[in-house]
Amino acid sequence: xxxxxxxxxxxxxxxxxxxxxxxxxxxxxxxxxxxxxxxxxxxxxxxxxxxxxxxxxxxxxxxxxxxxxxxxxxxxxxxxxxxxxxxxxxxxxxxxxxxxxxxxxxxxxxxxxxxxxxxxxxxxxxxxxxxxxxxxxxxxxxxxxxxxxxxxxxxxxxxxxxxxxxxxxxxxxxxxxxxxxxxxxxxxxxxxxxxxxxxxxxxxxxxxxxxxxxxxxxxxxxxxxxxxxxxxxxxxxxxxxxxxxxxxxxxxxxxxxxxxxxxxxxxxxxxxxxxxxxxxxxxxxxxxxxxxxxxxxxxxxxxxxxxxxxxxxxxxxxxxxxxxxxxxxxxxxxxxxxxxxxxxxxxxxxxxxxxxxxxxxxxxxxxxxxxxxxxxxxxxxxxxxxxxxxxxxxxxxxx
Numbered sequence: 001x002x003x004x005x006x007x008x009x010x011x012x013x014x015x016x017x018x019x020x021x022x023x024x025x026x027x028x029x030x031x032x033x034x035x036x037x038x039x040x041x042x043x044x045x046x047x048x049x050x051x052x053x054x055x056x057x058x059x060x061x062x063x064x065x066x067x068x069x070x071x072x073x074x075x076x077x078x079x080x081x082x083x084x085x086x087x088x089x090x091x092x093x094x095x096x097x098x099x100x101x102x103x104x105x106x107x108x109x110x111x112x113x114x115x116x117x118x119x120x121x122x123x124x125x126x127x128x129x130x131x132x133x134x135x136x137x138x139x140x141x142x143x144x145x146x147x148x149x150x151x152x153x154x155x156x157x158x159x160x161x162x163x164x165x166x167x168x169x170x171x172x173x174x175x176x177x178x179x180x181x182x183x184x185x186x187x188x189x190x191x192x193x194x195x196x197x198x199x200x201x202x203x204x205x206x207x208x209x210x211x212x213x214x215x216x217x218x219x220x221x222x223x224x225x226x227x228x229x230x231x232x233x234x235x236x237x238x239x240x241x242x243x244x245x246x247x248x249x250x251x252x253x254x255x256x257x258x259x260x261x262x263x264x265x266x267x268x269x270x271x272x273x274x275x276x277x278x279x280x281x282x283x284x285x286x287x288x289x290x291x292x293x294x295x296x297x298x299x300x301x302x303x304x305x306x307x308x309x310x311x312x313x314x315x316x317x318x319x320x321x322x323x324x325x326x327x328x329x330x331x332x333x334x335x336x337x338x339x340x341x342x343x344x345x346x347x348x349x350x351x352x353x354x355x356x357x358x359x360x361x362x363x364x365x366x367x368x369x370x371x372x373x374x375x376x377x378x379x380x381x382x383x384x385x386x387x388x389x390x391x392x393x394x395x396x397x398x399x
Contacts, residue, residue, distance in 0.1 A: 004031055004274030007219070012183045014166045014174040021166065021180045022271055024219045026193035027212050028204060029276045036208060040277055043284040047207055050291035051244050057295045058249055066305075066330040067298050070385050071249050076117040077389050078253035079232045080110075082260065087111045089389040090334070090382065094375060097334040113152050117229060120144040121248065124237055136241050138162075138195050138222075141230055148226050162187055163224045179268065181221035190220050206242040210235055211283040215270050232256070249294055254388045255286035297384065304380055305330060308363050315361040321346055322354040326363065333378040333385070335364070 007024040028034060036044055058064050077089045087110035095111045124144045127133035134140040146160025158164070163184060170178030182190055194216055202209060217231040232253055239245045256263045259282075266282045269275040312318060312326050324344050329335070332343060340351040355376055358364040364376040 004029060004276075006270055006274045006276075010183060010186065012166060012180075014168070014180075017173065017175040019168070019174045019177065019180050021183045021186075022219065023182045023186050024190060024216060024271070026190075027197040027216055028202060028209075029212070029274070034204065034208075034212075034276050034280075036205065036280075040281060040284075043281055043288070044205060044207060047284040047287040047291070048205075048244075050288040050295075051207075051239070051250070053295050054249055054291040055245055057298045058245075058247055061298055061302055063330065064247065066301070067249060068247050069331045070301070071251050071294065072118065072121065073114075074385065074389060075232075075236065075248070075251035075253055076114050076121070078251055078257050079229050080114045080117055081389070081391070082232075082253060082257050083228050085110045085113050086391060087114050088391060089386040090377075093332075093334040093382070097332065097336050097339045097375060109152055113148075116148045116150055116152060117233070119150075120147040120230075121233055121236065123147055124233065125240065125248070128237065128241060136198055136237060138191055141234065144233060145223055145226055145230055148229060158224055162191065162222045165224070167221060167224055169221070179271070181219065187220070187222060191222060194220060206238070206244060207284065207287065208280060210238040210242070210244075211280050212276070213238065214283070215267055215276075215279055218267055219271060249298075250287070250291055251294065252286055252290050254293075255290050257388070259286075297387075300384055301330070301381060304384065308361075308380065312358065312361045312363060315357060318357055318361075319350075319354060321350055322357040325354045326358060329358075329363070329378040330381060333382045335376050336374065 005025075006029065007022050009020040010023055011018055012021045013019075058067060061067060073092055074089060077087060077092055080087065087108075091111050092114050095115070121144075124140060127140055127143070128136060134143065142160045142162070149159040166174070166180070166183055168174050168177035168180045174180060194213070197209075197216075198213065204212070214231055214235050217234055218227065221227045223230070235252060236248050236250070239250060240248060262282065266275075266279045270279050309326065312323065321344055325335070325340055328343050332339065335343075335355070337348060337351050337355065340346070340355060341348055344351070344354070346354075355364060359366065359376065363378060363380075365379045366374055366376050368374045
């Protein structure tokens with residue numbers, strides 16, 4: 001790999017300790033410039049082709065809403081888990097099924113963080129889709145950050161505002177930190193350059209630029225908390241903004257979670273050794289891997305639903321309400337009697353009977369073991385969807 005310097009160090013005092021804060025140079029990489037050739041070019045082609053396959057898979061399935069609903073939630077859970085949030089996909093879907101049903105339905109802190117991520121993504125996509133909305137910019141990311149941090153741990157840490165104090169990553173204090181981002185007074189300069197690169201013409205391919213911008217955002221670390229999640233959300237927004245995907249179907253955080261140590265090592269190597277090529281090799285491999293897995297998952301989920309639909313139609317005594325409920329299950333794989341009443345606009349007895357019929361058909365499974373306030377899951381669907389979202393016991397590392 002070519003050696004290059006990607007920034008300068010500035011001595012600053014934090015908590016009575018003098019530390020070296022890293023101030024990154026503006027993108028794109030120079031001296032030497034980044035050249036996409038040979039093995040890296042092959043990685044890029046594989047990633048681009050995998051995204052095309054994912055886009056085509058989204059266009060060919062009968063209900064794209066199924067997969068947007070499922071994959072967006074999978075990404076939200078995984079991105080939050082990388083930071084140590086102890087919430088699973090089942091936790092999120094169970095809360096959504098119970099939301100508003102009773103006072104006890106309020107989310108715990110971990111689920112609330114995931115819900116906030118969903119809100120931040122939905123807001124950002126709506127703004128970009130609206131001709132009068134905010135463009136892709138630091139202002140938009142700060143609005144997303146405000147929604148991400150609302151009411152959760154770290155919520156007091158300047159929601160939606162660029163930090164005004166020094167932060168650090170790793171270690172118990174600044175003096176033994178693994179990394180110290182730019183000092184507050186340098187943020188205007190580096191964020192201005194970051195935003196400029198978002199919009200300027202560049203000969204580098206968009207997917208490569210997305211990889212560069214993710215690292216640059218993580219390196220700047222402009223907020224006191226939530227940087228990792230906003231940095232990964234940025235990749236999702238860039239893929240759609242630059243029309244590499246038309247919907248957020250790529251849950252790239254699964255690759256970062258699987259290879260967490262390598263993810264952080266590659267980020268550090270850019271700062272210490274200027275190894276943009278090593279990072280891009282890792283990033284593009286992740287895009288190709290997860291895009292192909294998402295295509296396979298979409299096919300598998302659709303085949304499962306088709307098979308289960310045939311079973312439901314063959315079930316003796318099947319009702320119209322139960323059939324309507326079945327068609328809603330891919331977007332609501334965890335249900336309660338109360339949620340079914342709302343989804344299909346029916347009475348409590350009719351909702352209960354619809355659930356009973358789908359249980360008899362082997363589609364729904366009761367999971368609480370209780371006589372009241374029971375939850376039912378579309379187990380076959382959920383078991384396939386939640387692969388990779390189980391907790392792995394990794395320590396919490398707020399970034």
